[in-house]
Amino acid sequence: MVGPRIVVVGTGPAGVRCAEQLVAAGIRPVVIDEGGRDGGQIYRRQPPNFRRGYADLYGSEAAKADALHRAFDALRDRIDYHPGTLAWNVTEGELHLMRDGAAWRAPYDALIVCAGATDRLMPVKGWQHAGTYSLGAAQVALKSQACSVGRRVVFLGSGPLLYLVAAQYLKAGAAIGAVLDTARLSDRVAALPRLLARPGVLRNGLSYIAALRRAGVPLLSGVTPVEITGDAARGVDGIVVRDGAGRERRFDCDAVAMGYHLRPETQLADLARCAFRFDAEARQWFPEVSLEGRSSVKGVYLAGDGARILGADGAENAGRLAALSALADLGLPVDRARVAALLREQGVMERFRRGLVRAFPWPAGQAADLADDAIVCRCECITAGELRRTVREMGAAEANRAKAFSRVGMGRCQGRYCGQAGAEVVAHAAAVPLEQVGRLRGQAPVKPLAIATREETQ
Amino acid sequence: MSAHTSDVLIVGGGLMGTSTAFFLRRRGMSVTLLERGLVGQQASGTNFGNVRRQARYLLQLPLANRSLGIWQRLPELIGEDLEFLPSGHIRVAYTQDQAGVLEQYARDARDYGLELELIGGAALRARYPFLGPEVRAASLSPHDGHANPRLAAPAFGRAAIRAGAHIAENTEVLEVARDGTAFRASCADGRVYRAPVALIASGAWGDRMSAAFGEPVPLTARGPQMAVTEPVPYRIGPTVGVASQLLQETIYFRQIKRGNIIFGGCGRGPAYPDLRRAYVLPEHTLTQFDQLKRLAPAVARLNIIRVWSGIEGYMDDNLPVMGASRAVSGLYYAFGFSGHGFQLGPGVGDVMAELIATGNTSTPIAPFDIGRFAAASKELPARATTGTQSPAGSAAVPCQQR
Ligand SMILES: Cc1cc2nc3c(=O)[nH]c(=O)nc-3n(C[C@H](O)[C@H](O)[C@H](O)COP(=O)(O)OP(=O)(O)OC[C@H]3O[C@@H](n4cnc5c(N)ncnc54)[C@H](O)[C@@H]3O)c2cc1C
Numbered sequence: 001m002v003g004p005r006i007v008v009v010g011t012g013p014a015g016v017r018c019a020e021q022l023v024a025a026g027i028r029p030v031v032i033d034e035g036g037r038d039g040g041q042i043y044r045r046q047p048p049n050f051r052r053g054y055a056d057l058y059g060s061e062a063a064k065a066d067a068l069h070r071a072f073d074a075l076r077d078r079i080d081y082h083p084g085t086l087a088w089n090v091t092e093g094e095l096h097l098m099r100d101g102a103a104w105r106a107p108y109d110a111l112i113v114c115a116g117a118t119d120r121l122m123p124v125k126g127w128q129h130a131g132t133y134s135l136g137a138a139q140v141a142l143k144s145q146a147c148s149v150g151r152r153v154v155f156l157g158s159g160p161l162l163y164l165v166a167a168q169y170l171k172a173g174a175a176i177g178a179v180l181d182t183a184r185l186s187d188r189v190a191a192l193p194r195l196l197a198r199p200g201v202l203r204n205g206l207s208y209i210a211a212l213r214r215a216g217v218p219l220l221s222g223v224t225p226v227e228i229t230g231d232a233a234r235g236v237d238g239i240v241v242r243d244g245a246g247r248e249r250r251f252d253c254d255a256v257a258m259g260y261h262l263r264p265e266t267q268l269a270d271l272a273r274c275a276f277r278f279d280a281e282a283r284q285w286f287p288e289v290s291l292e293g294r295s296s297v298k299g300v301y302l303a304g305d306g307a308r309i310l311g312a313d314g315a316e317n318a319g320r321l322a323a324l325s326a327l328a329d330l331g332l333p334v335d336r337a338r339v340a341a342l343l344r345e346q347g348v349m350e351r352f353r354r355g356l357v358r359a360f361p362w363p364a365g366q367a368a369d370l371a372d373d374a375i376v377c378r379c380e381c382i383t384a385g386e387l388r389r390t391v392r393e394m395g396a397a398e399a400n401r402a403k404a405f406s407r408v409g410m411g412r413c414q415g416r417y418c419g420q421a422g423a424e425v426v427a428h429a430a431a432v433p434l435e436q437v438g439r440l441r442g443q444a445p446v447k448p449l450a451i452a453t454r455e456e457t458q
Numbered sequence: 459m460s461a462h463t464s465d466v467l468i469v470g471g472g473l474m475g476t477s478t479a480f481f482l483r484r485r486g487m488s489v490t491l492l493e494r495g496l497v498g499q500q501a502s503g504t505n506f507g508n509v510r511r512q513a514r515y516l517l518q519l520p521l522a523n524r525s526l527g528i529w530q531r532l533p534e535l536i537g538e539d540l541e542f543l544p545s546g547h548i549r550v551a552y553t554q555d556q557a558g559v560l561e562q563y564a565r566d567a568r569d570y571g572l573e574l575e576l577i578g579g580a581a582l583r584a585r586y587p588f589l590g591p592e593v594r595a596a597s598l599s600p601h602d603g604h605a606n607p608r609l610a611a612p613a614f615g616r617a618a619i620r621a622g623a624h625i626a627e628n629t630e631v632l633e634v635a636r637d638g639t640a641f642r643a644s645c646a647d648g649r650v651y652r653a654p655v656a657l658i659a660s661g662a663w664g665d666r667m668s669a670a671f672g673e674p675v676p677l678t679a680r681g682p683q684m685a686v687t688e689p690v691p692y693r694i695g696p697t698v699g700v701a702s703q704l705l706q707e708t709i710y711f712r713q714i715k716r717g718n719i720i721f722g723g724c725g726r727g728p729a730y731p732d733l734r735r736a737y738v739l740p741e742h743t744l745t746q747f748d749q750l751k752r753l754a755p756a757v758a759r760l761n762i763i764r765v766w767s768g769i770e771g772y773m774d775d776n777l778p779v780m781g782a783s784r785a786v787s788g789l790y791y792a793f794g795f796s797g798h799g800f801q802l803g804p805g806v807g808d809v810m811a812e813l814i815a816t817g818n819t820s821t822p823i824a825p826f827d828i829g830r831f832a833a834a835s836k837e838l839p840a841r842a843t844t845g846t847q848s849p850a851g852s853a854a855v856p857c858q859q860r
Binding site (some may be wrong): 088089091096103105380394395398401404405410411412414443444445448449450451452453454455 | 496499503608609612616687688716737738739740741743744747748750751757758759760761762763764765766
């Protein structure tokens with residue numbers, strides 16, 4: 001059978017449910033994932049010879065993880081699955097791939113990007129010291145390597161992941177120095193009506209906090225980070241913050257895990273030339289996408305955290321919806337009632353998402369207050385002062401121009417980790433609204449690409 | 459004079475426009491420069507950064523020499539060095555034929571003030587141990603080098619502003635027309651600027667304006683393609699390029715002090731002037747990988763972190779359009795630099811300012827006269843025929859070698 005060629009990028013909750021929906025419609029999709037195994041970030045599968053149980057690995061989400069893994073295993077011989085494969089560029093109708101030093105292309109009629117998200121980071125003075133991790137990285141170390149990022153870890157930032165990862169570390173027996181949340185309790189109270197859209201998820205979140213409190217972990221809200229202390233030779237040795245009452249407090253630790261909720265991985269969408277829109281509430285740019293998963297580019301669909309941060313359940317729905325949209329646009333029959341039901345559920349997820357944004361606000365003010373000698377771009381070692389100088393003396397009030405002059409965002413991560421904070425620094429220094437600063441244009445390759453890569457002849 | 463009137467009006471804030479604005483101010487003329495986007499965003503900000511004289515069309519060497527003189531005096535002139543690194547430029551040959559081309563060019567270039575050193579055999583390996591085994595010969599231009607294109611035009615723009623020029627960014631010129639004795643530039647936002655002299659320095663977009671003045675030219679917009687590696691310790695020294703008749707062999711690279719290696723060549727992608735975008739073709743990146751493995755196997759052990767392209771205007775004969783209009787008095791052109799304008803930029807600004815201020819240039823630019831495209835039947839003589847060298851002659855491969 002020669003059906004339409006559909007390529008799915010990502011095997012997290014969105015990608016797996018998307019592939020499943022396509023297979024159910026009689027399609028054999030090409031499924032790509034950079035990782036060696038399916039499951040994505042949240043349901044990351046451990047390497048083949050690791051044997052920790054689902055309850056240990058995924059806690060309250062064990063049943064969902066198990067269901068998703070089983071669903072994927074059932075699909076394996078009905079999809080063209082390419083693990084360990086990086087999608088490094090997109091051109092019209094073709095995805096450019098790389099695996100084990102060989103490059104090849106996957107032509108498509110529909111491309112469904114389910115590329116997930118990474119931590120959204122706000123620089124803090126001293127965050128370049130060895131021992132500073134993102135929350136996501138700390139979680140990966142635990143899930144796929146069964147190890148902690150330090151002997152005594154402090155969790156800093158804001159967002160649901162802050163408490164989740166801290167609780168997972170606690171459960172795994174790690175010593176936790178403190179959990180330091182920049183959001184104030186009043187933010188969470190104000191967000192309660194929206195958060196009640198998903199009472200079960202809210203209850204889970206509260207249970208992590210309760211477990212940490214029972215274990216005697218210091219939990220602070222409304223903190224202002226001052227500095228991660230340490231030195232280049234020995235790495236992190238502590239963290240200093242101002243608490244809600246304005247007092248300076250220091251916590252000893254040899255590792256810091258930090259993050260401020262998430263930012264979508266949008267490079268493929270960008271390379272596919274999808275339009276973006278500024279979300280004033282979240283203070284970040286998202287690709288323009290309908291609840292059904294249609295991007296602004298014909299034939300390109302976006303689902304899961306890579307489009308809009310709705311969490312794992314929302315991602316599963318979004319993956320199904322994007323598949324159904326692609327099928328419908330290719331002229332194949334789809335069940336309208338099912339689409340309507342999924343859309344209703346997504347409405348609830350969207351309400352909850354906005355609750356999270358309210359409960360754990362991105363601390364934009366920190367970028368404005370960042371000391372001149374604090375590093376903004378860790379790849380290129382550029383300080384806030386150097387970035388501000390390019391704004392004030394060289395007239396760089398736009399993100400790509402500030403990058404060109406200062407090199408912030410020009411390193412290995414291509415601004416994926418410093419881009420948003422850098423834009424805040426620029427907006428404040430130039431006294432213009434963040435939206436006006438714009439966003440860094442995505443450029444291939446999506447991740448560093450070996451020059452040794454050779455083109456595979458098919 | 460009102461804010462919207464000046465002695466000279468420049469359309470286009472690339473390196474050509476901004477450097478001309480700077481040098482015009484030094485000659486005491488008031489100048490307004492109009493740029494559709496931000497200064498230096500197009501070819502001038504996206505190029506490879508080669509500050510190379512060798513392999514140029516011989517009759518362009520006087521201009522290139524003058525430009526190099528300015529590159530060497532930059533900090534003193536504009537207060538910034540643009541990361542100009544005079545670390546030399548080598549052209550290498552894989553074949554005996556190409557080695558012969560390098561030798562011939564070295565002989566010819568000497569008459570134009572460019573001394574090249576030919577290197578082969580063991581000396582070549584000893585001096586440039588990173589070159590691959592296929593490289594047989596090299597020609598070194600010791601005073602050439604490379605610079606940071608992202609900084610260049612904006613720095614000239616700031617220097618021009620400090621010297622009193624008026625630069626309006628985000629100002630798209632829809633039309634330039636002769637209005638009595640003055641030129642009138644009408645902008646998309648409704649503003650109108652006037653001056654008795656106008657310079658079209660709008661890069662790959664220059665042909666439309668020259669055509670509107672009755673001087674159409676054969677310009678094609680293309681996007682040369684670049685890539686940059688992750689940083690490694692600084693080792694390489696000179697800019698390196700391959701001399702070849704085969705476009706796909708023409709890889710070139712340079713290493714910046716920070717350690718990253720930048721490379722380009724092997725082909726150009728399509729460019730979309732209306733969208734103001736040139737997209738990268740992934741297949742070109744892979745071709746560049748193959749050629750880099752030949753040229754410098756050690757470099758080929760690295761990863762690239764970014765690729766990009768930019769819109770450049772190429773003339774049919776690969777030479778720029780530079781000089782006074784043949785049709786309209788007071789009108790000047792400096793566009794279509796055909797992939798080799800970065801090195802020339804400061805010199806072009808200096809020469810155009812001289813031409814506008816004095817009516818003459820001390821550096822010959824006749825081969826770049828727009829009149830060369832006038833149909834043979836027209837009464838205007840084509841001044842481009844003053845030289846003996848054909849631009850397409852074997853010594854000149856200006857389009858392929860940055
Ligand atoms: C990828 C690449 C690599 C290159 N590598 C090298 C190299 O290594 N060495 C070298 O010597 N040369 C190189 N070149 C060539 C060099 O970059 C160009 O020749 C040179 O920068 C041209 O400068 P310019 O000012 O004419 O054009 P541009 O920099 O393109 O400037 C023209 C400006 O005019 C503006 N404009 C156009 N129309 C209007 C309008 N209607 N109203 C207002 N503004 C308008 C545009 O926005 C633009 O900013 C390279 C070019 C590219 C693209």
